[in-house]
Amino acid sequence: MTITSVIMAGGKGERFWPKSRTNLPKQFLNISGSKSMIQQSIARLELLMDISQIFVVTNELYAELIKAQIPHLPHENIIIEPVGRNTAPCIGLASILIEEKFPDSTMVVIPSDHIIENEAGFIKILETAIQVAQDNNNLVTLGIQPKYPETGYGYIQSTEEVTEINGLNVYKVNKFVEKPNLETAQAYLSAGNFYWNSGIFVWKTDTIRSYIRELMPDMHDIMETMKAGMKSGNREIVIRSEFKKMPDQSIDYGIMEKVKNIYVIPCVFGWDDVGSWTALERINELDDHGNVIKGNILNLDTKRCIIESNGKLIATLGIEDLIIVDTEDVTLICTKDKAQEVKLLLKELRMQKLEQYL
Secondary structure, three states: OOEEEEEEOOOOOHHHOOOOEOOEOHHHOOOOOOOOHHHHHHHHHOOOOOHHHEEEEEEHHHHHHHHHHOOOOOHHHEEEEOOOOOHHHHHHHHHHHHHHHOOOOEEEEEEOOOEEOOHHHHHHHHHHHHHHHOOOOOEEEEEEOOOOOOOOOOEEEEEEEEEEEOOEEEEEEEEEEOOOOHHHHHHHHHHOOEEEEEEEEEEEHHHHHHHHHHHOHHHHHHHHHHHHHHHOOOHHHHHHHHHOOOOOOOHHHHOHHHOOOEEEEEEOOOEEOOOOHHHHHHHOOOOOOOOEEEOOEEEEOOEOOEEEOOOOOEEEEOOEOEEEEEOOOOEEEEEHHHHHHOHHHHHHHHHOOOHHHO
16 A cells, blocks of 8 residues: 655744745744755655655645755645645545545645654654554544643543554544643643644545545535546646635544544654744753854843844843844744734734735
């Protein structure tokens, strides 16, 4: 059975503004290392499969960026979403096109903007997940072993039912839960059987298609119309017209929260979703005062700050727990406890018709 993968690369990375912008979002930036995040994602998957088996789902705005950053990716493997419709339609569209090129395949679905330090460990877990997915039409997800009570992630609760495969524990999933408040997150951490939802999934293509047919019948009908239309040769026109009819729904809510035979593999491989600026504290070395400093910075009596310069000297004195990011046309200054709310600034920019700063 052929192994394929889908990289979801249509997001705007708004919580990483002002460095992540509409025309150059987070997944195309060098956040950690010498390659962009999507280049790192491709390189990891190439340890497991040929580039011809890797598909990237994005929007029209980023197609040329993908071609420039991943020139060896076959152009037909760049799947264009006409409009953003969340992860369920993204995966549904990809499944149609993958099934056409690689019938009877097993699909790995990953986001384009995650950091994974232990790539060998990641590949071993993926190989195990593929083995589980190919047995009895199972759905498999990777759960990240939580290090602290994070309130910005959804969680996966496992049952006590466990199987050991390739030296890894594979648990039956009890339920998916939404992002918790701090008290609930602390309870999850103490319980020991809750994992961060990584958004990484493995399943056979025909398995996920069958669940879409059962649990999201309206979306399934649209997908079938697409398939029929593509056979007539009007591929782009059909996808463009039909995809707009898709529901705006996540794969978690549409499928994963409603299915019984889901398994989770707990993971520790140096994972981070780089969801906001505070992630830089987790993936970079801190100075003696707990700061993350990048660029032309002069700091005195500055503690636990994240400061990034675009070339201009940034001088700080007597500040704590701030994020300061300078770009060519925008300087962001906010407290670290507001890092998850940077999107509010973008909303205000749109209201004030200042789209040039997005």
